[in-house]
Amino acid sequence: MTPRDTQKERLRELPSVDQLAISVARAELKARREELLAGATDDVDLVHRARERLRPRLRRVLNATGVVVHTNLGRAPLAVEARAAVAKAAEGYCNLEFTLADGRRGSRSDHVDGVLCELTGAEAGLAVNNCAAAVLLATAALAGGHETVVARGQLIEIGGGFRIPEILAQAGTHLIEVGTTNRTRLADYAAALGPDIGAILRAHPSNFRTVGFVEDVDIEALCSLGVPVIDDLGSGVLRDDWDLLAQEPSVRRSVRAGAALVAFSGDKLLGGPQAGVLVGTRAAVHACRVHPLARAVRIDKLSLAALEATLALYRDPAAARRALPVLAMLDADPAVLERRARELADATGGRVVGAVARVGGGALPLLELSGPAVALDPGVAGADALAAALRLGEPALIGRVHEGQVLLDPRTLTDGEAQCAAQVVRAARA
Numbered sequence: 001m002t003p004r005d006t007q008k009e010r011l012r013e014l015p016s017v018d019q020l021a022i023s024v025a026r027a028e029l030k031a032r033r034e035e036l037l038a039g040a041t042d043d044v045d046l047v048h049r050a051r052e053r054l055r056p057r058l059r060r061v062l063n064a065t066g067v068v069v070h071t072n073l074g075r076a077p078l079a080v081e082a083r084a085a086v087a088k089a090a091e092g093y094c095n096l097e098f099t100l101a102d103g104r105r106g107s108r109s110d111h112v113d114g115v116l117c118e119l120t121g122a123e124a125g126l127a128v129n130n131c132a133a134a135v136l137l138a139t140a141a142l143a144g145g146h147e148t149v150v151a152r153g154q155l156i157e158i159g160g161g162f163r164i165p166e167i168l169a170q171a172g173t174h175l176i177e178v179g180t181t182n183r184t185r186l187a188d189y190a191a192a193l194g195p196d197i198g199a200i201l202r203a204h205p206s207n208f209r210t211v212g213f214v215e216d217v218d219i220e221a222l223c224s225l226g227v228p229v230i231d232d233l234g235s236g237v238l239r240d241d242w243d244l245l246a247q248e249p250s251v252r253r254s255v256r257a258g259a260a261l262v263a264f265s266g267d268k269l270l271g272g273p274q275a276g277v278l279v280g281t282r283a284a285v286h287a288c289r290v291h292p293l294a295r296a297v298r299i300d301k302l303s304l305a306a307l308e309a310t311l312a313l314y315r316d317p318a319a320a321r322r323a324l325p326v327l328a329m330l331d332a333d334p335a336v337l338e339r340r341a342r343e344l345a346d347a348t349g350g351r352v353v354g355a356v357a358r359v360g361g362g363a364l365p366l367l368e369l370s371g372p373a374v375a376l377d378p379g380v381a382g383a384d385a386l387a388a389a390l391r392l393g394e395p396a397l398i399g400r401v402h403e404g405q406v407l408l409d410p411r412t413l414t415d416g417e418a419q420c421a422a423q424v425v426r427a428a429r430a
């Protein structure tokens with residue numbers, strides 16, 4: 001087929017005016033009728049609402065907040081390689097649970113098991129839907145029906161309702177708290193280990209720090225107690241030879257220490273898709289694989305494709321730092337940020353000021369990434385009104401309001417996105 005034929009074909013596939021209009025009008029009128037019956041007295045523009053209904057709800061946005069792993073904005077943008085893998089997996093069929101060598105049924109976890117072992121030194125690995133699911137599955141599989149010991153300082157809330165005590169209850173394990181909020185010692189753990197112990201859980205206090213009179217037990221000592229240790233690292237880092245991320249716990253270290261299971265996120269500092277990764281001993285990973293919850297928290301083929309491609313990049317750490325957007329943004333060349341900020345300021349009539357970017361996603365909460373940002377003149381309407389107008393731009397531009405100014409941080413924009421951001425600013429002003 002020629003491109004012209006394809007175009008004709010696509011034109012023929014468009015729904016008729018009647019079809020489109022009737023379906024949107026029905027939905028809109030039904031919603032309005034319900035509002036009126038519920039007592040609404042406001043005036044609404046139903047045509048505008050119908051137009052909005054036809055736009056995708058999940059939209060591309062320009063992240064100019066300087067928060068690199070922004071959970072509300074979808075966390076990690078994917079590397080080119082991961083995007084290509086997703087497109088390929090989405091386009092046709094794939095050997096998701098099929099062994100090409102013998103034509104038998106295969107396991108979806110086989111696709112990343114090998115590379116996870118290679119990168120972390122673990123005996124086995126498994127990918128699930130997200131790290132919250134990984135922790136739920138790990139505790140259910142190793143300690144369901146038994147006891148789990150957790151330090152009081154680690155009974156944390158990650159956000160989005162993920163609280164360790166509640167997750168343990170859902171996993172069907174009985175929580176035994178040890179130590180105090182600020183200090184827990186090895187002897188506290190040892191004293192709590194009874195005949196019904198299932199596991200010790202260590203949870204990384206990702207998004208806060210306790211300072212001062214504090215003491216906790218390192219992973220090597222915990223593993224020396226002879227009880228299966230589940231180590232929830234949250235973000236975690238795969239490479240422990242990188243200064244910038246040295247404050248985050250390393251996956252390799254926990255594996256080396258002998259943790260039964262180490263859990264970490266696919267879309268925090270790893271820089272991949274939403275996923276949860278479990279690595280550890282063969283027996284512990286097997287227990288997770290065969291647990292009934294495994295099916296409920298399994299990873300889908302698109303995320304799996306992106307995760308495999310992301311992990312493959314880590315085989316060459318220098319290449320990973322360039323190719324993975326999250327790592328590249330954290331490690332951005334100051335000269336590039338300076339130039340991008342200047343161009344954005346010139347194109348928007350803003351000023352280049354000093355600002356602080358953040359990692360986000362509950363990782364490295366104290367790390368400040370200093371760099372330039374563009375402060376926009378808020379005009380008479382003020383900064384909040386300008387920020388709101390930018391959010392309604394096409395595409396939406398999300399900045400940060402700081403001391404009465406809207407700041408645009410070039411760290412979380414590409415060069416192309418920065419040009420696009422300038423157009424959004426000009427359109428919002430016009």
Ligand SMILES: *Cc1c(COP(=O)(O)O)cnc(C)c1O
Nearest residue numbers: 130131132204206233234235265
């Ligand atoms: C972020 C985090 C989780 C949850 O990870 P998701 O991938 O967002 O589900 C679990 N535990 C810790 C310690 C975390 O920081």
